[in-house]
Amino acid sequence: MLTTGDLMFKKHVYKKLNLKKGKTLEDLIQACQKSFDFVSYQATEKAPFHLHYIKSLVDEKQIDSHISSYTKNPELPTLIDLEQSIPIEGTKIIQKIEEIEQSLLSGHVIIQVTKHDNEVLAVPVQQKEQRSVDIPENEFTVIGPKEAFIESLDVNLNLIRKRLPVPELVIKEFIVGSISKSRVAVLHMDGITNTQLVQTLTERINEVDYDEIVDSSQITQLISDNPNSYFPQLLETERPERVASALVEGKVVFTMEGSPQAMIGPTNLLEFFSSPDDHYMMWPLSMFFRIIRLLAVLFSVLATSVYIAVTTYHHEVIPDVLLNTMVASRLEVPYPPIIEVILLELTVELLREAGARLPSRIGQTIGIVGGIVIGTAVVEASLASSVLLILIGLTALSSFTTPIYQMGNTIRILRFPFIIFAQWFGFFGMAICLAIHLLHLIKLTSLGYPYLSPLYPFRVRDFRDEILKLPIQKLENRPEVLRSQKKKRFISKYRKHPPKDIEE
Amino acid sequence: MHPEAKVTKQVSPFFAFFIVTVMQVGVGIFTLPRTMIVDAGHDGWIAIVFSAVLVSIIIRIIYAMLNKGDTIITIQNKVFGKTLGSFISLFWVFYYSLFVLITLVAYVEILNVWIFPEVSLWVLYLICMLLAYNYTTSGFRAIIGGSLLAVLFVLPFLFFSHLPQGQLHFGSLFPIFDHSLHEMWLSTKTMTFQFLGFEILLMAYPFIKQAPRSHKWAQIGLVFSMIIYLIAFILPVIYFHERHLLTIIWPTLTLWKMEYIGMSIWLLVLLPNMAFGLWSASRVVKQTFNLSQRHSLRGVTLVIFGCALLFTTRIEIQSLSAFTNRLGFYTIFIYIPILFLLQALIIKRRRL
Structure with missing residues (x-):
């Protein structure tokens, strides 16, 4: 039964709708x-x-x-x-x-x-203005395919589809943004991808309520599990073949009209340090390079804070042989290590930021001017110790080894809390900072999947492709943590070798 | 009475290993060689093995008990009735909190002596308690995650020890068993303190998937920590002279090559350790008095922080640890078996 009030209200609503329809x-x-x-x-x-x-x-x-x-x-x-x-x-x-x-x-x-x-x-009769498919700039690899996404959704989907010519590749389209009306495509493999995962992503994209969306990274910000974290929770890539292999692994992907990258989820911390290169090289090489990359990240984050901790609190840690060099280099520096470090770190950040904004040719010049001229001058004027300058140079270098640009930025930022904590309490301060970050990472999820896998939850079988890199014949299972519908990728057959003379 | 822990909050049985390891290898490892040498001398390792065997039996008893009940609280309520059971539950709040307290105080003492002699103790207490509180509020699974990372990445630091070639005297370990049984028994009693902490299982049991299967992993965790203790005991004994060793308060640190980094990063082992304690203490309060766990956690944390401020000198800390040692010993070896027998009796009588 409707009361009169309801009826009146309904009438009012109808009128409004009619007005709109009257156009x-x-x-x-x-x-x-x-x-x-x-x-x-x-x-x-x-x-x-x-x-x-x-x-x-x-x-x-x-x-x-x-x-x-x-x-x-x-x-x-x-x-x-x-x-x-x-x-x-x-x-x-x-x-x-x-x-x-x-x-x-x-x-x-x-x-x-x-x-x-x-x-x-x-x-x-649409006019399609688009650039041609180009070489990837941010995720360049020496070997392997050299196609990158462009700003046209249809071309991007074509680049993916031609790598997976099966009907199981399902692409759904959504319109996002009340003014920009951007086309977003969600991709998954039917029969492989966990259906719940697909549902999570589509629900979140449907819930996005924002007026103007120009890049898929904006959608990422809107749908990520913890928007206050500075760890990227979806993997951004501009390489179609990386998307194809993620889809086959049982992950979901979305990409948007007008943005030259695709987002892969769920992802985990270690995935950001694996480059597509790893899959194109012989496994002992790629395992070595991957471990080098992980060590480089650790070094890049911790080196300068260790310098502060050692020079401020723990002089005993310096080996006797090195002590002379350290003392000599810091002898004429007029301020404590913390100021020295922050000064130089900020200079490096400045150079990077300037290099990113300038056209590439001038950018190179700036790099040389900054790196060599300013660096040498600072040491000669004894405003910083030469040991520290070497450390800073190395940390900057090693932070560039991260294959994904977003994670490189995170590592840039990550140094500063460690530096501050190291000044506060030395090694103990760094342990505090580490504890805070570890707790954050343990709690963090990507599309509801744990961010720290395969470390926690502990899946030894997933180590094969995530931390180590075993021969391709051994990668017969999809990552366990994804709970995909098909666990096996293929049945590995071992080739029989003809018996050696000694066995005959 | 209590809703079962939800599946999404549970962990696989395998993680019992990390619970036991992290709880046992706490801050005690730094003083272990000295405390063991007081009574049993170089035969301390026998006491370590013997005490591990005893603890293994107790873990067996605990699992047998928990398989029939849910947590220690439900068991006590069944055996003693609601009123008396609740009253005894208060003891467990005290017990778990005491272990957090002793860990906190012992660790901060090391930091204070080795690295920060000028920093006021309360600052360090506050930092540790805040972090432990944060770990606890993140939930049981997060604490487990913390302990997993600690075991994987921090415990290996122990192996960066000085191993001065030619200065190790393996002869110091012989003759084997030249101490009296009484001395051995005293040493075993001291050692049980190091193995304490696995009582967390009494509260954590419902949070483990297919919990009976985790028994195996708990025992493996015990063996693992026993091996770590054996290494930590034998290395100083073959390096230092026995009488010299008696004068060193933290022999493990003295021998360690990475003492500064090591003792700082040990925070990552102790945080899950203290968080487990806080979690269990507040969980007991929640189960017994139906208070929200967050409120009780705040209360427990504040009380522990307040109590920590009272302990400042070495002697006070030593008497606290001696008291905890005795209390833990009697709880584990007297109270738990008695409770187990009572529970068995009651179940039998009900059947008849």
Whole structure:
């Protein structure tokens, strides 16, 4: 039973809706005519058709060659005739004003019979401005494929699809952003990916409520599990083959129209230190390089804070042989180690930031000026010790070994809390800082999956590809932690060797 | 009475290993060689093995008991009735808190003596308690994660010891068994203190998936910590002279090559250790008095912090650890077996 109040309220709502629905094609055309690039004309005086389109969105060559000749033809009086004769795929006759608006604004030509008719024919003649597929810049590898995503969703999907030509690769499309109306595609492998995982991602993307979204990293910020963390919780990549192998592993991927990267989830901390290179090299080499990379990260984060801790609190730790060098280099430095370190660290950050903003040629010059000229000058003016300068140089160098750019940034930031804690309580302070970060990492999840796996939860079998890198014949299982529908990737067959003479 | 721990909050049976290891290899390892040598001399390692055997039996008893009940609280309530059971539960709050307290005080003392003689103790207490509190509020699984990382990455630091070639006298270990049985028994009693901590299982049991299967892992954890203790005991004994060793308060640190880094990073072992204690103490309060665990945790943390401020001198700390030692010994070897027998009796009578 509805009370009168409810009825009144409903009436009010209906009125409002009707007002919104009351918008007609004429209103739309009027609204569009405020812009100079809106074109609206009658085909000829004899033919009945009116054409409307937005010049900047359509390919006018196609209109000239494929549409005009038919609209000017008086033998085709109705829209249906026209639809059948125009040699362009994807034409449709529509009536709903919202649909008309959407097709007009996405590069269709709207063809009307008379000026007051509500039924129109929409012909897609979008103009696609895009750069060609290029070499990956942020995730460059020496060997392996050298294609990178570009700003067009369709091209990106093509790059992925052609690597996985199976019907199981499912792509769903979403529209995100109330003003920007960005197209987002969510990819997964049917029959492999855990269905719950797909559901989590689609739900989160559906929940995104933001007006203007220009890059997929904005969506990442909106959907990540802990928005206050400075550890990236989804892996950003610009390499289609990395996406393809993630999909086959049982992960989900999303990518957006207009942004040249795809996001892979769930991810874990160690995945950020594995490069696609690792899979293209012989396994002993790639295992070695991966371990080098992990050590480089540890060094990059801890080296300067260890320097502070040792020079401020724990002089006993310095070996006797090294003591002379250390004392000699710090002898004339007028301030405590902490100021020395922060000064130099900030200089390096400055150089990096300047290098990133400048065009690449000038960027190189800045690198040389900063690295060599300023560095030597600072030591000669004894404003910093040469030992520290070496350390800072090495930490900067080793932070560049991280294959994923986002994680490189995280490591840049991560140094500073350790430096501050080291000044406060020496090694004990660093242990405090480590404890805080470890607790944070233990609690952190990526799309609901633990961020610290395979360390915690402890999955020894997942070590094969995540920490170590065993021969490709041994990587027969998908990561356990993903709980994918198919656990096995393939059945490994061991080749039989002909028996040696000693066994005969 | 209490809802079972949810599956999402549980851990696999394998993690019982980390619970036991982290709880046992606490701060005691630094003083271990000296305390062991007082009574049994160079035969201390026999006492270590013997005490491990005794503890292994107790772990067996605990598992037999818990397999029939859920936690120590439910068992006590069944055996003693609700009122008396709740009253005895208070003892467990005290017991768990005491272990957190002794760990905290002993660790901060080391820091104070070795690295920061000028820092006021309360600052260090505050830092440790805040961190432990944070670990505890993150939940049981997070504490387990912390202990796993500690065992994997921090315990290996122990092996960076001085091993001066040619200065190790393996002869110091012989003749084997030249101390009286009484001395051995005294040493075994001292040693049990080092193995204490596995009582966390009495509260953590419902949080382990297929808990009966975790018994094996608890025993393996015990063996693992026994091996660590044996190494930590034998190395100083063959390096120092027995009488010299008696004068060193923290022989493990003296022998350690990475003493400064090592004792700092040991914080990562002690945090899960203290967090387990805090977690169990507050859990007892929650189960007995239906208070929210967060509130009781705050209370327990504050009380422990306050008590820690009272212990400043070496003698006070020593008497505290002696008291804890005795209390732990009697609880484990007298109270637990008695409770086990009573529980068995009651179950039998109900069947008849």
